[in-house]
Amino acid sequence: MQKRNARNAIVTQKSRKYSKIPVFPRILTYLTGPAFVGLLVLICGTNWSLRVMAGVNTPAPGLMVLVGEHRLHLQCSGQGGPAVVMDAGLGGTSLDWVRVQPELAKYTRVCTYDRAGYGWSERGPQPRSSRRIAEELRMLLKTAAVPEPYVLVGHSFGGYNIRLFASNYPEVTAGLVLVDAAHEDQVRRFREEGGINTAPRGEFVIYSSPAIPDNMPHAVRPLARSLTSSTDTFQTIHDEMIAFRQSAREVRNANPLPEVPQVVITRGQRVWPDTPKGDLLERLWTKLQNELAERQTHVPHLFANKSGHYIQLDEPGVVVNAVRSVIASINP
Numbered sequence: 001m002q003k004r005n006a007r008n009a010i011v012t013q014k015s016r017k018y019s020k021i022p023v024f025p026r027i028l029t030y031l032t033g034p035a036f037v038g039l040l041v042l043i044c045g046t047n048w049s050l051r052v053m054a055g056v057n058t059p060a061p062g063l064m065v066l067v068g069e070h071r072l073h074l075q076c077s078g079q080g081g082p083a084v085v086m087d088a089g090l091g092g093t094s095l096d097w098v099r100v101q102p103e104l105a106k107y108t109r110v111c112t113y114d115r116a117g118y119g120w121s122e123r124g125p126q127p128r129s130s131r132r133i134a135e136e137l138r139m140l141l142k143t144a145a146v147p148e149p150y151v152l153v154g155h156s157f158g159g160y161n162i163r164l165f166a167s168n169y170p171e172v173t174a175g176l177v178l179v180d181a182a183h184e185d186q187v188r189r190f191r192e193e194g195g196i197n198t199a200p201r202g203e204f205v206i207y208s209s210p211a212i213p214d215n216m217p218h219a220v221r222p223l224a225r226s227l228t229s230s231t232d233t234f235q236t237i238h239d240e241m242i243a244f245r246q247s248a249r250e251v252r253n254a255n256p257l258p259e260v261p262q263v264v265i266t267r268g269q270r271v272w273p274d275t276p277k278g279d280l281l282e283r284l285w286t287k288l289q290n291e292l293a294e295r296q297t298h299v300p301h302l303f304a305n306k307s308g309h310y311i312q313l314d315e316p317g318v319v320v321n322a323v324r325s326v327i328a329s330i331n332p
Contacts, residue, residue: 058223060120062094062113067139073120074113074144078105082149082174082330084323085141086112087133089156089309090244091237093119095224096155098217099316104323111146113137115161117236119227128239130247134165138172149174151326153319155312157182157240159292160247163257170258175326178264179311179319183288184251187244194281199244215313257296261329263322264293268305269314300325 062075075094076083084104088096094112104110115133116124124136141150149172154162159181166173183189187199212224227233240247266289272278293301302322307314 058226062120063144064120065140065144067116067136067143068124070116070122070124072113072116072122072124072136072140074111074140074146075101076109076111076144076146077101078108078110080108081147082151082327083109083111083146084151084153084327085137085146085162086110086153087115087137087155087158087161088112088118089158090240091118091228091233092155092158093224093227095119095216095220095227096213096310097312098220099215100312100319100323103316103320107324108327109147111141113140115236117232117239123232123236126239127243127246128236129243129250130160130164131168131250133161134168137161137165138169148172151175151177151323151330153177153179153323154181155179156309157244157247160184160251164247164251164254166257166260167251167254170255170260173258173260174330175261176257177262177319177322177326178292180265180267180289180307180309181292182248183292184248186288187248189284189288190281194277194284196281200241201245204238204241213310213313214308215310259296261326262296262299263326264289264299264301265311265318265322266301266303267307267309267311267314268303269308271308 060073060075062073064071065074073094086094086097086100088094094114097112101110101112114121116122116128116136125132141148151174152162152165154160154177156179159178162176163178163181166176187197190196190198212221212228216224266286270278270282272281290301293299300322302318304311304315304318307318312319
């Protein structure tokens, strides 16, 4: 099945196959700067390995949409407006929203997608920074004719992407929900206030095995494991991490966010060790989250007390209710 959109772009339901390869030609086996540790779980919630696994040949559940020279996977469900568009954290896929999308689809149109190189999406051009990601998302939604405007939901690194989208395209942004989202100053602040380096400089080694979030439904865990173990995923994690500092600069230097309804959601469970250093890092993360909520007036700041970093899987109802509150503010 396929149809043509503007500029003869082709939208198909074909999926690509993953191939097993022996090496990562673009990931070197050394560090060119201080080793970075620790905050990766807060940047993306994923662990990695040089171990290469082949993905399963599972058809894409949504559409494969041509964006420039590569195709992105988009899955939409439900009816109504404004449409909700969700972006996962670094290393994540559209499956990260599997507990949220069906519930929100009862009330409005909901779309999840895989950024270039993740899930069913094909790899895209460099650099993999938030500016390029936001541009590709805009093109994806236009090509697939997803009705405007959008309530944008971003988890972790996805928070960078949707904030930059909102800054660059305020005319189609109806609301924002940040889910334990990254702060553009977190790398500097964790280094200066916590004494820990949380983003790479130069090349680096990816050396631990992929981890699936604890509350990912058992029925989709094998698929999630296969998708996150693909060679494209490993390379894209590398590319987005290399561009992480650039993404932070792009968000920091962006135009102000539009005056639209927003909600900030922060995890309530600690992820750092139960030590004085861990206590300091936990306080700093909460402080950064408070700052995200204080950028504009009257932004609710919710704490998901039973959740770790993956709030959308640990307490999906918190995310669902937050999005519904934003929609209610738009459609009173």
